[in-house]
Amino acid sequence: MSINSYQTAQDLLEHHGNKSGEELLSAMIKEVFPDRICLVSSFGAEAAILLHMVSRIDPSLPVIFIDTQKLFPETLEYRDTLIKHFSLKDVRTYYPDYVDTSRSDPNSNLWKSNTNACCYIRKVQPLARALKSFDAWITGRKRYQAGTRTDMPLIEALDGRIKINPLATWTRRNIQETFKKHKIPEHPLLEHGYLSIGCMPCTSVPKDLNNPRSGRWSEEGKTECGIHLGEDGHFQPNNHK
Numbered sequence: 001m002s003i004n005s006y007q008t009a010q011d012l013l014e015h016h017g018n019k020s021g022e023e024l025l026s027a028m029i030k031e032v033f034p035d036r037i038c039l040v041s042s043f044g045a046e047a048a049i050l051l052h053m054v055s056r057i058d059p060s061l062p063v064i065f066i067d068t069q070k071l072f073p074e075t076l077e078y079r080d081t082l083i084k085h086f087s088l089k090d091v092r093t094y095y096p097d098y099v100d101t102s103r104s105d106p107n108s109n110l111w112k113s114n115t116n117a118c119c120y121i122r123k124v125q126p127l128a129r130a131l132k133s134f135d136a137w138i139t140g141r142k143r144y145q146a147g148t149r150t151d152m153p154l155i156e157a158l159d160g161r162i163k164i165n166p167l168a169t170w171t172r173r174n175i176q177e178t179f180k181k182h183k184i185p186e187h188p189l190l191e192h193g194y195l196s197i198g199c200m201p202c203t204s205v206p207k208d209l210n211n212p213r214s215g216r217w218s219e220e221g222k223t224e225c226g227i228h229l230g231e232d233g234h235f236q237p238n239n240h241k
């Protein structure tokens with residue numbers, strides 16, 4: 001990528017920092033990064049909000065879905081339901097590299113001993129492959145979801161790419177109202193109490209309802225899978241200004 005991503009993020013924030021949600025999304029997809037941007041979606045508990053917006057702006061936008069091969073079957077069904085519901089034209093499913101899994105996780109239980117290594121081969125690496133042809137990507141992260149996200153900007157730079165967080169300032173209530181208003185289908189696991197849905201072995205019903213991500217890696221101090229960290233595996237505070 002030839003752009004100075006940090007400077008670009010600052011410039012974009014200056015010109016578009018007063019927008020959020022669908023308005024910001026539309027500007028990024030149509031005006032700033034046409035054909036150079038994708039949405040990365042987990043097809044999890046709140047993912048349908050951005051998919052709904054994308055379907056109204058451009059249903060042909062590439063949507064990247066990482067199938068770690070550890071997901072709930074309900075998530076895969078939900079992906080197919082939403083593709084049909086929103087008439088999405090370009091959902092691309094990426095898997096872990098077979099060489100990586102057979103070498104580092106031959107028994108498919110690496111998550112028991114080393115969640116960071118497991119996330120790396122099952123999420124971080126496939127996403128890096130998927131993003132190669134894009135200058136920018138859209139995420140569904142919100143500030144309210146975790147302590148590590150409270151100062152997350154709408155637009156940031158990471159590892160030479162621009163990351164757009166159109167829902168950064170949204171609350172859980174905004175999300176619930178949008179689901180209701182537009183009659184958006186919900187993830188089938190919501191009715192079983194799951195509020196943030198990732199891989200099956202690392203997701204549980206949250207004990208703290210005010211902290212939806214408390215059900216993720218609940219036995220560990222881990223809060224992020226790694227795809228939102230820098231290449232060195234750590235948060236990069238300068239990217240969050």
Ligand code: SF4
Pocket residue numbers: 068070111114115116118119120122123198199200201202225
């Ligand atoms: S969330 Fe758990 S199972 Fe999924 S990739 Fe990470 S450690 Fe592995």
